[in-house]
Amino acid sequence: MRSGSWTRIVAALLLFTGILVRPDGARAEDGYELWQRYRALPAADASALAARAGSVESDEASNPTIAVAVAELRRALPTLTSGAATGQGGAILIGTPxxxxxxxxxxxxxRAGEEGFLxxxxxVGGRRTLVIAGNRPVGALYGAFHFLRLAQQGPLPARIDVAEQPRVKLRMLNHWDNLDRTVERGFSGQSIWDWWKLPNATDPRYIDYARANASLGINGTVLNNVNAKPDMMTAEWIAKAAKVADVLRPYGIKVYLSARWSTPVELKQTATADPLDPAVAAWWKAKADEIYRVIPDFGGFLVKANSEGQPGPQDYKRTHADGANMLAAAVKPHGGIVMWRAFVYSEVDPEDRGKQAYSEFKPLDGKFADNVVVQVKNGAIDFQPREPFHPLFGAMPKTPxxxxxQITKEYLGFATHLAYLAPMWSEVLEADTYAKGRGSTVAKVVDGSLEGHELTGMAGVANIGSDRNWSGSIFDQANWYAYGRMAWNPDLAPATIAREWARQTFTPDPAFVEPATAMMMGSRQAVVDYMTPLGLAHLMATGHHYGPGPWVSDLARPEWNPTYYHRADKNGIGFDRTKTGSNAVAQYAPPVARRFADRRTVGDDFLLWFHHVGWDERMASGRTLWEEMVARYDGxxxxxxxxxRQWAALSSMIDTERAEQIASFLVIQKEEAIWWRDASLAYFGSVSGRPLPQGVRPPAHDLDYYKAIRHPYAPGHH
Structure with a gap:
């Protein structure tokens, strides 16, 4: 065999593991390895690590979870310590009691609890040993990953004494993956689940998916779209899910399924889907029994019902609690749960879409079974670049x-716009509901500490697909990482998480990490400013949500139209949610309601979310509202x-391949930010009748040009 052919074969083999060989022989990267690259540490750090962790031992290697923990340490440590001085070699002992x-x-x-570690x-036997221990094997696994995270952050402390346990019980990914491998609101290729080949063939990528999630403490995954198909509940598809569950199980990850409410009717098994019909309850109980026979640790069901055309118990004049409790009874004997989504909206409440979830669910507080958790979006509308926290948080004390x-960026520029989302999630988690006085934060509602709930959880809508870099872009990997870290501990600071991710993903060099972290920390606010400044929302184009469409007003239902949300006219702009409008502020606790209802205290971030404001009214900056909007778009x-510019200064510090991809996406983001700015100002200027402030660049085209732009094949729209 000629050497050129052999080189191509080796390159092809290395491509699968994410290691590329460039023509010049240097090592290239495509992002496949995520934050688990395990590159050699600086020589001094490598030697210090080798002196304390040169070998890995366990007395429990027959346990599958301990085995993968040992394998991960043995995979990482030789590379991390490859620059170490010879003749050193401390030991790690990992396991449980x-x-x-x-x-x-x-x-x-x-101190470690059920899932944590020490x-x-x-x-140990007269030898100084680094011990990684948990009460359960999964805790030891999480400890192994935490130790590797510490090792990549810089020199290990002279004394290590770490004890952690997760604050939240259910740390979930929700895959909106369809059975044909398309992904609703997914921007990273096809579904990771190759349903056509399952259950007879699995992809090694599933193992790397499990490794990445376990490194963050994610312990559950919903395999299929909340807009579910009844086929998912047939024996053929349950067998496919069971095969995935077998792969994920050693990594502490349970499999869950989205269930379509009308499944037994559509499969012609029952005449109705009424949750109070004994035949319906019996069918779901038998179906749960069938699933648990092949997936013994099946987590349970996620349900989207009576929302966006999906069937549900309200079709039979039953409540959400009636529906959830019927399914909960089916899985309870097996230890399963039901996650019932509170994302509901329909034409029954045309006054204000944002009020509907509270109106439907607040009266049901205390009526759900003890193995039901209500899944509530961070805000009351729909994953907008900025929303006030959902009023249900703090309003249902008897219900977990x-x-x-949303980890996937449906409304934040898809995969090509850099938008680090941890600051957005932290903003919501830190918000004070005042449900039990000052300090009743959303985080305390979510982790159960406010009301003493044991069934707690966070769910992240995933953007994980068949793209080699998993997430469509390198920086979108940071949102997956940040979500997992914040699900483990909702109080973690976004900047701390960004630094962790950057050090592991790129380089530990502070000259890179600090500017990159600053860039990430400002990125989400940039998106807010060029898309939806000052509390505006849902200005995206119809259906695919790609690009601006604030002028859209001709769709069949009012709440499908951007004009419904911004309510701009010649006098002003914004949605009045005070008592003179929809009075949505009344759904919050009185201190919060008073703050949001008062123009003096609501703040610029949520001004137009709660108030209709005149174009010429003065802002805190001294500018008029119109001038402030223009300044925000320009900013x-x-x-x-x-x-x-910042990335151009940093890119030489990392590999060429990833640096160039990031640079090209930033060019796209710049062009599209200008598009957003120009189209929005052209439209709002035409409505307000106000000229642009002196010296401000006018839009590149007239309004009709922007209205005519179409994107019929935008990704993620199904």
Missing amino acids: ASPRIAALRLPLS IREAD LMIEV GVAAVEGMN
Whole structure:
């Protein structure tokens, strides 16, 4: 075989593992390895790590979860310490109290809880040993990943004594993946689940998916779209899900399924889907039994009902609680749960779409079964670039509520706009509901500490697909990472998470990490400013939500139209949600309602969400509202231009392949930020009748030009 042919074969093999060989022989990267690249540490750090963690031992290698923890450490440590001085080699002992050596140490594992871990150095058989222990194997696995995260952050501390446990019980990914491998609101290729080949063939990519999630403490995944198909509940498709569950199980990840409410009717098994019909309840109980026979640790069902045309119990004049409780009874004997989405809206409440979930669910507080958790979006509308926290948080003290956020950027520029979302999620989690006085934050509702709930959770709508870099772009990987870290601990600071991710994903060099972190931290605000400044929302074009469409007003239902949300006219702009309007503020606790209802205290971020404001009214900046809007749009564009310049200064510090992809996407973002700015100002200027302030660049085209733009094949729209 000629050497050129052999080189091509080796390159093809390395391509599968994310390691590329460039023609010049240098190592290239495509993002496949995510934050688990495990590159060699600086020599001093490598030597210090090798001195304390040169080998890995366990007395429980027969346990599948301990086995993968040992394998991960053995995979990572030789590379991380490849620059170490020879002749050194400390040991790691990993396991649970089932290990005689760990049991003999009498570690304070109560600090680790059921899923957490403890990492400390101890004397084991006369040898100084780094011990990673959990009460359960999954805790030890999480500890292994945490240790590797610490090792990549810089020199290890002289004394390691770490004890952590997750604050939230259910740390979920929701895949909106369809059975034909399309992904609703997905921007990274096809579904990761190759349903056509399952269950007879699996993809090694599933294991790397499991590794990445376990490294963050994610412990559950919903495999299919909330807009579910009845086929998912047939034996053929359950067998496919079971095969995925087998792969994910050693990594502590349970499989869940989205259930279509009308499944038994559509499969011609029952005459009705009425939750109070005994035949319907019996069918779902038998179906649950069938699933648990092949997936013994099946987590349960996620349900979207009576929303956006999906069937549900209200079709039979029953409540959401009636529906959820019927399914909960079916899975309860097996330890399963039901996650019932509170995302509901329809023409029954045309006054204000944002009020409907509260109106439907608040009266049901305390009426859900104890294995039901109500899944509530971070805001009351729909994953907008900025929303006030959902009024249901703090309003249902007798019901566990889990927060649902969108990792995929349906409304934030898809995969090509850099928007680090941890600041958005932190903004919501830190918000004070005042449900039980000051300090009743959304995070305390979500983690159960406010009302003493044990069934707690966070759900993230995934953007994980068949693209080699998993997420469509390198920086979108940071949102997956940040979601997992915040699901483990909702109080983690977004900047801290960004630094962790950047060090592992790119380089630990502070000259890169600090500017990159600053760029990430400002990115979401930039998107808000060039898309939906000052509390505006839902200005995106119809259906695909790609690009601006604030002029759209001809769709069949009022709440489908952007004009419904901004209500711009010649006098002003904004949705009046005070008592002179829809009075949505009344759904919040009185201190919050008073703050949002008062122009003096609502703040610029939510001004137009709660108030209709005159174009010439003065803002805190001293500018008129119209002048402030123009400044915000210009500021958003300027921020993206700054990100382009910043990346140009940083890109030489990492591999060429990823640097160039990021640079090309930032160019797209700049062009589209200008598009957003120009189209929006052209439209709002025509409505307001106000000229642009002196010295401001006019839009490149007239309004008709922007109205004529079409994107019939935008990704993620199904």
